[in-house]
Amino acid sequence: MIKEMKSYEKIEQYDTEITEALADNYKVIIENLGEDVTREGLEKTPERVAKAMQYLTHGYGLDPLEILKSAMFTEDHQQMIVVKDIEVYSMCEHHMLPFFGKAHVAYIPNGKIVGLSKIPRVVDAFARRMQVQERLTDQIKNCIQDALNPLGVAVVIEAQHMCMQMRGIQKQNSVTTTSSFTGAFEKDKTRKEFISLVSNKLS
Numbered sequence: 001m002i003k004e005m006k007s008y009e010k011i012e013q014y015d016t017e018i019t020e021a022l023a024d025n026y027k028v029i030i031e032n033l034g035e036d037v038t039r040e041g042l043e044k045t046p047e048r049v050a051k052a053m054q055y056l057t058h059g060y061g062l063d064p065l066e067i068l069k070s071a072m073f074t075e076d077h078q079q080m081i082v083v084k085d086i087e088v089y090s091m092c093e094h095h096m097l098p099f100f101g102k103a104h105v106a107y108i109p110n111g112k113i114v115g116l117s118k119i120p121r122v123v124d125a126f127a128r129r130m131q132v133q134e135r136l137t138d139q140i141k142n143c144i145q146d147a148l149n150p151l152g153v154a155v156v157i158e159a160q161h162m163c164m165q166m167r168g169i170q171k172q173n174s175v176t177t178t179s180s181f182t183g184a185f186e187k188d189k190t191r192k193e194f195i196s197l198v199s200n201k202l203s
């Protein structure tokens with residue numbers, strides 16, 4: 001596992017022991033798939049995959065609550081703050097295939113605001129794990145609620161699942177939308193305002 005890595009940093013240091021252990025396993029997997037792991041193109045593949053998979057799950061080494069707490073500011077602003085179109089790249093925990101799309105996040109402060117960049121950082125910290133879209137949506141919402149104690153939080157995620165596109169049911173155009181709300185967003189009027197602000201992006 002990659003420890004204490006911020007998502008904007010290029011990973012130069014992978015844990016050698018874990019990389020070697022993963023690479024040994026991928027060597028076997030590649031052989032079991034009927035390939036020759038000694039041929040030129042595949043020689044370094046087990047190690048590449050080992051690193052790629054560590055990167056795709058680096059969220060386990062991040063503390064999303066701490067990310068928010070590191071940039072909270074006292075501010076007397078009680079209007080809706082919306083950060084929309086945040087790219088999401090995650091991995092479905094059932095098939096270990098990607099799901100990807102956009103997250104739209106809003107909150108109404110209650111004395112504290114947070115540095116804007118921290119919201120996409122929290123999205124990433126939870127997305128870069130083995131996930132289901134519903135849990136990802138809830139975790140982002142809960143984290144913002146716990147850190148800021150705002151008047152309400154709203155999270156909507158729209159995503160395409162490769163496990164439904166490349167295999168299985170093979171529906172190339174299906175998009176899954178999940179949502180999670182607290183506080184003021186449980187009221188019709190506030191929720192509608194949020195939906196209208198992000199709705200050109202909702203399919």
Ligand SMILES: Nc1nc2c(ncn2[C@@H]2O[C@H](COP(=O)(O)OP(=O)(O)OP(=O)(O)O)[C@@H](O)[C@H]2O)c(=O)[nH]1
Pocket residue numbers: 092093094131132133134161163164168169
């Ligand atoms: N609710 C939910 N389901 C997901 C998510 N990602 C993948 N899945 C589903 O997880 C389910 C796993 O079902 P199984 O029947 O155990 O697996 P499977 O035989 O590979 O299923 P098929 O994909 O239908 O071929 C599938 O229906 C996937 O579409 C997600 O984020 N949320």
Ligand SMILES: [Zn+2]
Pocket residue numbers: 092093094095096097161163164
């Ligand atoms: Zn899947």
